[in-house]
Amino acid sequence: MKASPFAFLGMIPWLASCAELTGDQGAVVIRDGALREASGVALSPANPDFLWMINDSGFPAQLHLIDRQGRARGTMKVDGAENRDWEELATWQHGGRSWLLIGDIGDNAAQRSQLTIYLLEEPELPEGEGKVAGKAMISRELIVTYPDGPRDCESMAVQGDDLYLLTKRDPVPRLYRMSLTGDGGVMTYLGEATRPEAPAGAPIRPFGNQPTSMDFSPDGIKAAVLTYRGVFLIERKPAQSWAEAFASPMKWLGPHHLFQAEAVAFVNGGQSVIVTTEGTNSPMISIPLPE
Numbered sequence: 564m565k566a567s568p569f570a571f572l573g574m575i576p577w578l579a580s581c582a583e584l585t586g587d588q589g590a591v592v593i594r595d596g597a598l599r600e601a602s603g604v605a606l607s608p609a610n611p612d613f614l615w616m617i618n619d620s621g622f623p624a625q626l627h628l629i630d631r632q633g634r635a636r637g638t639m640k641v642d643g644a645e646n647r648d649w650e651e652l653a654t655w656q657h658g659g660r661s662w663l664l665i666g667d668i669g670d671n672a673a674q675r676s677q678l679t680i681y682l683l684e685e686p687e688l689p690e691g692e693g694k695v696a697g698k699a700m701i702s703r704e705l706i707v708t709y710p711d712g713p714r715d716c717e718s719m720a721v722q723g724d725d726l727y728l729l730t731k732r733d734p735v736p737r738l739y740r741m742s743l744t745g746d747g748g749v750m751t752y753l754g755e756a757t758r759p760e761a762p763a764g765a766p767i768r769p770f771g772n773q774p775t776s777m778d779f780s781p782d783g784i785k786a787a788v789l790t791y792r793g794v795f796l797i798e799r800k801p802a803q804s805w806a807e808a809f810a811s812p813m814k815w816l817g818p819h820h821l822f823q824a825e826a827v828a829f830v831n832g833g834q835s836v837i838v839t840t841e842g843t844n845s846p847m848i849s850i851p852l853p854e
Contacts, residue, residue: 589848589849590846590847590848590849591631591632591633591846591847592633592844592845592846592847593616593629593633593839593844593845593846593847594629594633594634594635594844595616595627595629595633595634595635596635596843596844597618597625597627597635597638598616598618598627598629598635598843598845599618599622599841599842599843600618600619600621600622600841600842601616601617601618601619601825601826601839601840601841601845602617602618602619602649602650602651602652602669602717602825602826602841603616603617603649603650603651603652603653603665603666603776603825603826604616604652604776604826604827604828604837604839605652605653605654605663605778605828606654606828606829606830607654607661607685607688608654608656608661608685609661609685609688610688611631611830611831611832612630612631613628613629613630613631613636613688614628614629614630614631614828614837615627615628615652615663615685616628616629616652616826616839617646617649617652617665618646618649619648619649619650619669619825619841620646620647620648620649620669621646622646623640623646624640624641624644624645624646624649625638625639625640625641626638626639626641626663626665626686626695626699628688628689628694628695631830633847635694636689636693636694636695637689637693637694637695637696638695638696639686639695639696639697639698639699640697640698640699641665641681641683641698641699641701642698642699642700642701643700643701643704644665644667644681644701644704645667645679646667647667647669647679648667648668648669648670648671649665649666649667649669650666650667650668650669650716650717650719650825651665651666651668651717651718651719651720651776652664652665652666652826653666653719653720653721653726653778654685654721655682655721655724655743657724657743657744660684660685661684661685662682662683662684662685662702663682663683663684663685664680664681664682664719664721664726664743665680665681665683666678666680666716666719666728667679667680667681668680668716668717668719668728669715669716669717670713670714670715670716671715671732672715673712673713673714673715673732674713675713676708676713677706677707677708678706678707678708678716679704679705679706679707680704680705680707680719680726680747681701681703681704682701682702682703682704682705682743683699683700683701683702684702686699705741705743705746705747706747706748707741707747707748707749707750708748708749708750709739709749709750709752710749710750710751710752711752714730714731714732714733714737715730715731715732716728716729716730716731717731717774717775717776717825718730718731718774718775718776718777718788718789719777720777720778720779720786721743721779722779722783722805723783724742724743724744725740725741725742725743726740726741726742726743727739727740727777727779727805728740728741728750729756729774729777729788729809730774731773731774731775732773734758735755735756735758736755736756736758736759736774737752737754737755737756738752738753738754738755738756738805738806738809739751739752739753740753740805753804753805753806753809754806754809754810755810756809756810757809757810757811757812757813758772759772759774759788759790759795759813760772761790761792761793761815761818762815765792765793765815765818766792766793766818766820767792768791768792768822769791770791771790771791771792772790772791772792773790773791774788774789774790775789775790775791775824775825775826776788776789776824776825776826776827777789777827778827778828778829778836779829780829780833781829781832781833782833783799784798784799785797785798785799785829785833785852786799786805786808786809787816787827787828787829787836788813788827789819789824789825789826789827789838790824791822791823791824792818793815793816793817793818793819794816794817794819794827794836794838794850795813795814795815795816796813796814796815796816796852797809797811797813797814798814816836816850816852816853817850819838819840819848819850820848821838821839821840821845821846821848822840822842823840823841823842824838824839824840825840825841826838826839826840830849833852834851834852835849835850835851835852836849836850836852837849837850838850
C-alpha cells in the first residue's frame with residue numbers, strides 16, 4: 564500500500580513513547596534515504612547483524628541492506644525483476660545455501676491473474692564498514708495463482724520448504740501454501756485465519772486490523788502477524804498444522820505506535836520482533852516476546 568500523505572502524524576505517538584522504551588524495547592532510525600516506502604524486511608540468514616529490505620511499488624527493483632543500528636549498508640539492483648507491487652521479503656535455507664524471496668504479491672484492486680515470487684541467492688555481505696553494491700541476479704521466478712480468484716496480500720513467510728501467504732483485504736484473512744521446490748502454479752487454500760482484532764484502547768488506524776506482514780520464528784513454532792494497529796503472536800502446538808494454528812485466537816503483543824507499519828521480522832533468535840513503517844528515516848521498533 565502506498566504511504567499516506569499524513570503518515571508523519573504517526574510519528575507523534577512514537578516520539579512521545581521513545582522515552583519509555585528501554586532495553587530490548589528499543590527503537591532506531593533507518594538512515595537510508597533510498598528506503599522511502601519499506602514494505603518488507605528479513606533478517607540475513609548469514610549474519611544476524613544485517614537486515615535486507617525492499618520498497619513498495621513505484622520504486623526501482625532493488626535490495627537494500629541495513630545493519631541493526633539502522634545504518635545504510637548499500638543497495639543492489641535486482642537484475643531481471645520488476646517491482647510491480649513488492650509487498651514482502653522472506654528467507655529460505657535450502658541446499659546448503661541461503662535464499663531471499665521477494666513477494667510481488669500486492670493487488671489492491673484484486674485484479675491480478677498471476678503473482679510473482681522472485682528467488683535469489685543471498686548476496687555476499689560486506690566486511691567491516693563496507694557496503695554492498697552492483698547487481699543481485701534472480702535465480703528462479705515462480706508464477707503463482709490463487710485457487711479461488713485474485714485477492715490482495717502483503718504477508719508472506721517461509722517454513723521449511725513451504726511458502727505461506729495470508730491475505731489482507733478479505734473480511735476474514737485466508738491462508739495459502741505452496742512448495743518452494745516446485746514450479747509455482749496454483750497455491751493450496753488452507754482455510755480462514757482468525758481475524759487479528761486489536762483490544763480496546765489500542766491506537767486507531769485506517770484499515771487497522773488488516774494483516775500487512777508476517778514472519779515465522781527460527782524454531783518453527785511461532786508466527787508474528789503485523790497490522791496497522793499492532794503485532795500479534797501465533798504459537799503452534801505440537802502436532803498442530805499452521806492452518807489449525809492460524810485458525811486459533813492470536814495473542815496480542817502490543818501496539819507499535821507507527822502509522823503505516825508494513826514489515827515485521829523475528830530477531831534475537833526468535834526472542835523479539837522488529838517492526839518498521841513506510842516513510843524516509845523511519846523508526847524500527849523492537850518488541851520482545853513474553854517469556
